[in-house]
Amino acid sequence: MKTPITLLFGIDHPILGGGLMWLSDARYVAALVNAGCMGFITPRSYRSDEAFSQALRDCNELTEGRPFGVNLTLSHRPEANASVPRWIDAALERGVRIFETAGHAPAALIGTLHKSDAIVIHKASSIRHALSAERAGADAIALVGMEEGGHPGVNELPTMLLGALAVDQFRVPVVLGGGIGRGRQIAAVLAQGLDGVLIGSRFLVCEEISTHRRYKEHLVSCDEHSTVRLLHSLGNTWRVLRNETARQIEKVERAGVTDHSAFGDLISGAVTRDHCYTNGDWERGMASLGPSIAFARRIEPLQAIVAEMINEARESISGLSSMEQE
Ligand SMILES: Cc1cc2nc3c(=O)[nH]c(=O)nc-3n(C[C@H](O)[C@H](O)[C@H](O)COP(=O)(O)O)c2cc1C
Incomplete structure (x- = not known):
């Protein structure tokens, strides 16, 4: 291609x-x-x-x-x-x-x-x-x-x-x-x-992403409703995993807080790195994530994910062109 x-x-x-x-x-x-x-x-x-x-x-x-x-x-x-x-x-x-x-x-x-x-x-x-x-x-x-x-x-x-x-x-x-x-x-x-x-x-x-296996196992169980956009009211929209931290942030945001510092550790990148990514405690930290996670069903080598996508893309393209010929 x-x-x-x-x-x-x-x-x-x-x-x-x-x-x-x-x-x-x-x-x-x-x-x-x-x-x-x-x-x-x-x-x-x-x-x-x-x-x-x-x-x-x-x-x-x-x-x-x-x-x-x-x-x-x-x-x-x-x-x-x-x-x-x-x-x-x-x-x-x-x-x-x-x-x-x-x-x-x-x-x-x-x-x-x-x-x-x-x-x-x-x-x-x-x-x-x-x-x-x-x-x-x-x-x-x-x-x-x-x-x-x-x-x-x-x-x-x-x-x-x-x-x-x-x-x-x-x-x-x-x-x-x-x-x-x-x-x-x-x-x-x-x-x-x-x-x-x-x-x-x-x-x-x-497999090549370095996060804890527990986090990846949670990701494969996610669906298209497992993410949420936060901090939109502060002009810093962030789409993340819907977890305990996200729920707490939503509460603070709904209370009308407009100052970043009021969110404290809730929005700290180091918390996400240490708790969610390193230790697999996926309830803690703002973990950037979008709804396409719904397509992930297995932990597997990147090469396998790419190969499946490319095969499917090729099949779709040839399906469309044969439609034209019929
Ligand atoms: C975990 C995670 C971390 C990200 N960090 C950055 C970043 O540091 N800089 C950046 O330009 N984009 C960052 N992005 C955005 C991605 O580069 C990419 O634009 C986005 O993931 C594409 O949308 P998708 O998640 O729906 O596939 C991040 C996305 C995710 C999921």
């Missing part, structure tokens, strides 16, 4: 695994690359620059030198972006030339990355922001709908509609993300005239 996105990234399948805070480490990203997709290491997940550099070295080894990407999630608070230039230097030094940017004002960064001949895909949840990233030079766009696990922004539009609206508006390749977990959906995205998909939640049950 060749599309402008497979050609841009030099990959076999039109599937990107979006950056995952705490989780898209060397092992997972290498698994994506080795399965013919593209993946992005998240530098924010590491406790030190040295640990991030080690992850880059490990990924290089695991992919045997095949290209992989780095995710740069930009905060609206400048102080939270202080390490970004160091992360870029470390990545470039290790030969990384593919970056996924997300979040606030990527324009200056895109210019910097282009000076080193890097390819930048910018992820946005509105067509307006995506168009402005394209004007700033982004080489590709990932558009994410409100189904997305993690931070879909204040966007209320579903993925399918965003995709239909986006067609013909961009010069660069566009992939769609949010709620995608089956091959048929890949076929639908390609049928819409877009170039590929971006996936996060569906891949969380793969």
